Structures are given as C-alpha cells and as structure tokens.
Amino acid sequence: MEHFKFKVEELEKNMRIDVFISTKFKDKSRSYIKGIIDELGVTVNGRDKKSNYKLKIDDEISFAIPENRELDVEAEKIDIDILYEDSDVIVVDKQQGMVVHPAPGNYTGTLVNALLYHCKDLSGINGINRPGIVHRIDKDTSGVLVVAKNDKSHKFLAEQLKEHSMNRIYLALVEGIIKVDEGTIDAPLGRHPVERIKISIVKNGREAVTHYKVIERFKNNTLVECKLETGRTHQIRVHMAHIGHPLVGDPLYGYKKQRFNLKGQMLHAKKLGFIHPTSKVYMEFESSIPDYFNRIIDILRNELK
Structure with a gap:
C-alpha cells in the first residue's frame, strides 16, 4: 500500500x-x-x-x-467459457446466474474469482474488487463480455464505451406483442427515488438510448433484438418495461405473476464488437443462445402450430 x-x-x-x-x-x-x-x-x-x-x-x-495484486478477492477454480484471449483482453461467455464481480452478498463464486484463478494479469483501474471489469451484465443475464488484462487496454476499451462505439446486441423476450417492427427508446435513467434497488426513468438522469428490432412474434410475447447506444444499469429491462413490454421473468420490472418458472429475466448478451486495444482491428464475438432461452422459445413456437 x-x-x-x-x-x-x-x-x-x-x-x-x-x-x-x-x-x-x-x-x-x-x-x-x-x-x-x-x-x-x-x-x-x-x-x-x-x-x-x-x-x-x-x-x-x-x-x-493498493498494489495491483493486493486484492481482497480470492481466486477460485470455477469453469468459465472463454471465447478469446490474448495478452490484452479476455472475452467470456458468462452463464446465467453468475455475478460479474464481488459485492455485498456475493463475495465468492463470481466471474472475477474465476478470472483470478485463470490468470493473474488483470487491470487494476476499477479497484481492488473489480480487476479487469470494463463493463458488466446482470447476474441473471447470460452472454458475452470483454475483460481487460492491463490498464492500457482497459482505458482503450472504456473510451469506446464512452463514445458509444462498442457494438453490444442483446436478445430479449418481452411480454405482449410489439406491433412496430423497430423503434428507439430515449429515456434518461437514475436510481429510483424510493425503491433504491431499482432503476427508473428520471427527468435529470443519465442519458440512456436503446434501439430495438422485432425478431419474432408469438401468441402473447415478442422476441426482440436490442442494440445499446449507452450502457446504463438495467437499461434494457427498464426501457422495455417503460414502453409496456417488460422482460419475461424479470423479478424487478416484470409481471408479478409469471407464467414460467425462471431464474431471472430472459435477456442474453448475444454479440459484442470492439476495436482491439493493440492491433486496432475491429473484433466481433457472438454467444450462442443458451438452453434456458431456447426452451422457452420452443414452447412459444409450438403454441402457434
């Protein structure tokens, strides 16, 4: 120290x-x-x-x-799906149910715990409990994210997030039928004034923009692809609920009575594209639709037959 x-x-x-x-x-x-x-x-x-x-x-x-290696987080031998790795970045396909970094109530079993076991060289920019973490996805959201191995890479990737040039596309299953084929939700987000665990539309909140496109319509649900222009906490979940189509299975913003017994919201980080910090070449990675997601989609498709 x-x-x-x-x-x-x-x-x-x-x-x-x-x-x-x-x-x-x-x-x-x-x-x-x-x-x-x-x-x-x-x-x-x-x-x-x-x-x-x-x-x-x-x-x-x-x-x-603190010195970069003086971490309050223990390395744990946890299996993770690595899509790509070099001396600058690690691209991971995170499974549903895994927390990205330690926080109150989740100090073990996180992606960071697993990464520290896998490799020791992670950037220290985001503090001692979030080494390498450039961006996050929620615990019950699955899919692809990039982790920085050094401070130079972290700063370069963070700048792309700030400039909205990182390509992030999600797949979401929402309640109800969205009639238009595509649209944009531009509504600022901030902490809910009463229920602090929630994010809400706030007049003077931080800019938040989500572009969505309908992929498939079912009897009472719609499968949409969401492209993030900004990346605020719970952005897709709050924005889709704001237009009357909350995510299926969402425990915070969804329907109180859920049809399916799910572990969380139906949201999958399908695609991630960014310019590599060293080569300056654009790279894009895609995560396959997980089994939990396909199972529900199959049920909804069979109802249309």
Missing part, C-alpha cells in the same frame, strides 16, 4: 475529492480513484469522507493506493 498526502489550494476548492485526487495521478482514471475511495476510504483533516465530498481551502487529504 502506497500512502499520499495532499493539501488543497485556492484553485482547487469546491472540487469533488475523487476529481481532485485523479488530477494527481495522470495514469489513473477517475473511476479507479473513486473505486479506491469507496472500498478503502479517504480522510480529510483526519476524518473519513466519501468520493463526492467538496474540498475546502487548506483541507489535508490522506489517501492510499
């Missing part, structure tokens, strides 16, 4: 503390600094502060950065 001390000057007053500290480490992203603050803490004048603390003149800040 490396410790640092800073004193706030006139021009730095009113800055958020995570922004201030990130200016002191040009090789670290703000998200990395915020992750360290959230997990290990930071003190101002000897008192613990959160990452959104606004600085005052002459504030004395104490901050520590």
